Amino acid sequence: MTEAAGRPPALSVADLIVAEGPEGAERILIAGLTVSVAAGEIVAVRADDAASAQALVQVLDGRRRAQYGALAAGTGGRPRRVAPVRPASVTVVRAGQAPPTGAGPRPVVVVDATASDTGAVATDVARTAAREGSGVLLVTTDADTAAEADRVVHLNRPPAAPARAPEQALFSTAALTAAAIGSLTSAGVGEERAALVAGVLVDADVRGHFSHGVGLLPMYLDRVERGGIDPAAEPEWICEDAPVAVLDARGGFGQVAAGRAAEHCARRAAATGLAAVAVRGNNHVGMLAAYREHFVRHGVVGLILNISGPSVAAPGAGRPTLGNDAVCMVVPRGEGRPLVVDFATGSVASGKIRHAAHRGEPVPATWLVDRRGRPTTDPGELDRGGAVPVFGGHKGLGVAVITEVLAGILAGGTVSPLVHKQRAEPERSMDCSQLFLALSPAAFGDPPVDELLDVLSGAVTAGYPQGAPRVHLPEQQEELAEAAALDSGIPVPLTVVERLGWTADRTPAASGGTR
Template identity: 30%
Template sequence: MAETDVISIDAAQQLATAALIANRTAPDIAARVASALVASEAAGQPGHGLSRVPSYSAQAQSGKVDGFARPSLERVTGSLVRVDGAFGFAYPALDLALDALPEMARGNGIAMAAVRRSHHFGQGGLHCERLADQGLVALVFGNAPKSIAPWGAKEPLFGTNPIAFAAPVPGSASLVIDLAVSRVAKGKIMAAEKAGRPIPEGWALDRDGNPTTDAAAAMEGTMLPIGDAKGAALAMMVEVMAAALVGSSFGFEASGLFSGEGDPPNLGQTIIAIDPGLSSGGTYGERIAALMTAMAGAEGARLPGSRRIGARLKAEREGMEVPRLILDEVRKLAGGQSLSRLD
């Protein structure tokens, strides 16, 4: 089993920021990207956490992602904005969208942001949660480079294409549902590869179409969709929602997210925010409370996304346990960049 080290949230934030700054990323953008990665790590999603720093750094070095890009926002209608990520990191572009959507949704009942020329958007549930914590129901669709074959085919065409959802729960933490249409997010396989760990059988096939528990072989092969044909259909749906709808690349057109080689991936994301008070005629709070009560009374049931709350509290209290190989790689990338002066 891979050896691990414990690192505090603050120390991880400083380390990831320093690594990105040392690899052609503006300090404020590096801090924003690091914050998103560390938040994913703290929430128990290491596939979108610190294991991404090396690939992000390689892409910033090569120019595959522009570490100095500044996104821009265009207001198309009262309920629609388009955000141009300018081939930079996704998180600053998503910030523009998430800042604009609440007022638009409250004024129109529903609002949408179409993000193009974007990059890996990390843990989609975190973006939805920001809107739910402001009283809005939210959906996020994001596509990814090809890794899933259409059902019945052998060659990958669609990405793992995450779908995320969040809803406010008065008096309690927001309900967050976050899933990839593959049986597991590809980032988990990448994290296993970097940590030298095997993966469970049933996650992926190797390049010859054989089941594998070797993370490196899985990275070169094909991901298996959830629900077989249904999962592959969902992957295609997300390609429409996150690529065709916003004018970005499809998964089979996008370059990979795990190396510095190739052109910018030009991925897309669609974010939808809904004011549940307006749509329900003021009954949303009572209705969601009834649903949560029913869930609490279902013996053995676990609320989707609930583990993130415990993981965050533990990370804040005890720090995060991260494979030593990953931390050593991030420390090496940070090089001589000062961890005490990141401005």
């Protein structure tokens, strides 16, 4: 049978979202289901897991509240927000049961086929109800059961994966750095400044954070051409010798002012015990961890906070009204790698979503909401008014507010809602701000930093009775990424390579070589 064309729907479900778990750490069970069924029609909703299927049945049975969505039951029914009340016209039947008799056909029958080994029974129940004129929604996890319906709607099915791996070129670190410098100098950026900007971008790629790597170069160059970045701007110290120094970036490349601020802050803290540098009037600075070597070289603990333009939604909100701000801590060790903790206040850095768009890949539904506040896997929604949810619910919002006060209000006399978005306004400086803080362990009596960090990491590891996963502490993921970059090269999507006019063979990363 085909879809019941021309008949009004007996049941319509629109944009249904169901989640479970604590606020800020929810698990999405149903991510935006829209389905309708007409009288005499069987529509199967096929889920990939029993929990999602059961959540749908519970909502339609009035036993569970949905976070978002509307439902209209019965011909002419008015859509209403889904609440834990089952419409009188909806009858939920478990496989093995029969619909109630004696009152004529029910307008809508929901057949619960989520239990194992109920497919044949559920199909018989569904067919009987449809013959009697009911619209039937068959909820199942079984492909064969679903295939017996007139139509199948897949629950939470992400967009189809590309037929083959996204095409990429592989570069060695030196080759990628040289290519980035070449693009910048061709746009009129001085050699030394180009090397600084390229170094920060390539460092992010080497560490596996492609969202902050050379994929940003096309946007940077567009902003140079249109006036949002002044490539020749020279940062100016408003106050340099006080305990709190203030640096005006004057709308230049963000990396230039950030590098000077980090070096000044670390050097002064090594001499005086404590230092702070505020940077205002700046542009995008890249990955905050890129400035770690200044603190490591001077042996001081560093803390960097950054605010950016609005792209993050508050808990439960849909509109992007806050910046995807960033926090980074650097702790030098006597031996080995420093401890680096670098994260955004959104559930994910916005650039990671755009990197997925470059590769033609969907994103997890927990990364992004669309303009109506619904979880989405389409990375393009970010630039169509979507938003990144703040991490950790209201606690994450608290971290964001702390960052706004320190790096925004104090350091820059601004807050993220006033920062210009670099993609939406390429002709204007972002006018964002950063705060660099540094503390010398010597000023605190030289505590045994390395020994206590070992105790801390040991405590984390001990929390896994079956053994800790390969990545369970900060810097471990980056260490693996650096090893992979050294061994196999750094992948750059060909969409980026082509936009920059670089020469590269059209080979998937899996079979390409370093350049």
